[in-house]
Amino acid sequence: MALADDTTDAGTVESLTALHWVGIAAAAVTGAVHLYLGVQIGGTFGTAFLVATAGFAAGIAAVVLDYRRTVVYLLGIPFTAGQIVMWYAFNDVPPVPPIEIADKAAQIVLVVVLAALFRRERGG
Template sequence: MSRPETNTESLTTLHWIAIGLTIITGVIHLVLGIMAFPGVLPTAFLLAGIGFFAGIGLLLLGYRRSLYIVGVPFVAVQIVLYLWINQRAG
């Protein structure tokens, strides 16, 4: 069984900027989720953080370079849910 290899030759500067921003976002989500755990919102933050790093991994492995088709709605749904949950809570 062969091990998947990273495919970074075709990544542009824009890809690397997006990867850097995604790492920052993923770390923020994980830290916030860990600091406020347990609860529904902290669990959602942890899952989102894991999702960001999974997306980076898939991009680096060359799996579906158009990952933004899933990534953009992923982030948009998070923003809407975050605002909706916080509006109901406060």
């Protein structure tokens, strides 16, 4: 089972595919947006944004360092999808500010990429 030993062929940055890089870029975009909003909002709610930033950064680092990538994919899907749901639940939409459009687009791309990477790792 891939979860027990999910190393890739090279175990280095060279083992990252174009799909990995799309996911890394999407995670970086949403992480940067969360960092910006966390600093702007401040307080307890802003801290939640900063925690999300740390989660995206940790996920990027784990994938780049080839640390249990399959587990990162599995954890990243609900982590990111949950943020989309929470955003919708806590916001009056529309209108949607451009920064939030970029964030949600990046998150949707990230969920799709993580699902595709997991499926590929599992041989399906």
